[in-house]
Amino acid sequence: MASIPAVAPRVQINPGTMIPSFSLWKREVVRFYRQRARVIGVILSPLLFWIVIGSGFGRSFRGGAGAGEHYLAFFFPGALTMIVLFTSIFTMMSVIEDRNEGFLLSVLVAPVSRSVIVLGKVLGGTTLAAVQGLIFLVFAPLIGVHFTLTSFLLIALTVFLVAFSLTALGFAIAWPMDSTQAFHAIINLFLVPLWMLSGSMFAVKDASKWLGYLMLINPLTYGTEAIRGLMYPEMAEPNFPVGMDLAILGGFALVMFAIAFALANRRTTRPSA
Known part of the structure; x- marks a missing residue:
């Protein structure tokens, strides 16, 4: 009796996520830096805000800066946070633009996991925001920070x-x-309060009791x-x-990315063509 040859099981290998994610990451970075007006605006707006608020309202907020600390120095981390916040959130507006242009639909029908979109987009926005924020640190020596x-x-x-x-949130x-x-309307609803209640303009200890609780959460x-604290270890409280x-930041990042x-993996979500 002839033996039946064994049939090897078919193993379906899903396409990897790293190369497609890298492609989306590269697309986000290249598209952002081709729009020079956005690059200039992201840097100059917080820079002007830092100088105007720090110089013009320094006396009014002197209590938040601590003894002997100029308000420009106190406000510098807040301006840095503003750069990261605005870049992270508004970079994700490209998700809506890609949907309306049909690009997102072409990615969704490709034989790759939807996690590719999340990873590529979030890492792209994170790279842009982090680089923009770190560039702002070149102004730190002007206030005596080394x-x-x-x-x-x-x-x-x-x-x-x-x-x-913040990019995952966006x-x-x-x-x-x-x-x-609609994206702008929702963002503007809580974007500025989120930043103002982050200790950027005044310290938690100088806020009223109920406002202090909001800042702590x-x-x-x-x-x-x-x-x-890292910039002014001898002055910060x-x-x-x-x-x-x-x-806490790491936990928040994991929660936002999980959301x-x-x-993105809800099958009921159907992007328009």
């Missing part, structure tokens, strides 16, 4: 975590939307606090150690 290698690396890590979490907001106008507060701030991932 970094050690350790402090610079910790600041870079903090900026990356803030950028990653992705989660933009994913179900078809209109950039704002994850962005811990990013601003960590940057300020942190609510938590830098390690705790980074742990973005879950939204």
Whole structure:
């Protein structure tokens, strides 16, 4: 009796996610830096805001800066946070633009996981926001701040975590939307309050009791606090150690990415052509 040849099981190998994610990441970076007006605006707007607020209203907010500390120095981490915030959130407007142009639909029908979109888009926005924020650090010597290698690396890590979490938040907001106008309306509703209640303009200890509670539940507060503590270790009065701030930021980043991932993988979400 002739033996039946064994049939090897068919193993379906899903396409990898790294190359497609890298392609989306590269597309985000290249598209942003081709729009020079956006690059200039992202840097100059917070720079002007830092100078005007720090110089013009320094006396009014003197209490938040601490004894002997000029308000320009106190406000610098807040201006840095503003750059990261605006770049992270508004970069994700490209999700809506890609949907309306039909590009997102072509990616969705490709034989790759939807996690590719989340990873590529979020990493692209994170890279842009983190780079823009770190570029702003070149102005730090003007206020007498000089970094050690350790402090610079910790600041870079903090900026990356803030950028990653906010980019994931922007992705989660933009994913179900078809209109950039609706995106702007929702962002403007809480974008500025989110930043103002992060300890950027005044410290938690100088806020009223109920406002202080809101600031403590704002994850962005811990990013601003960590940057300020690393820049001025002898002047800052942190609510938590830098390690705790980074742990909270890391947890917030994971939660935001998980939400973005879950939204992108909902099969009921149907982007328009």
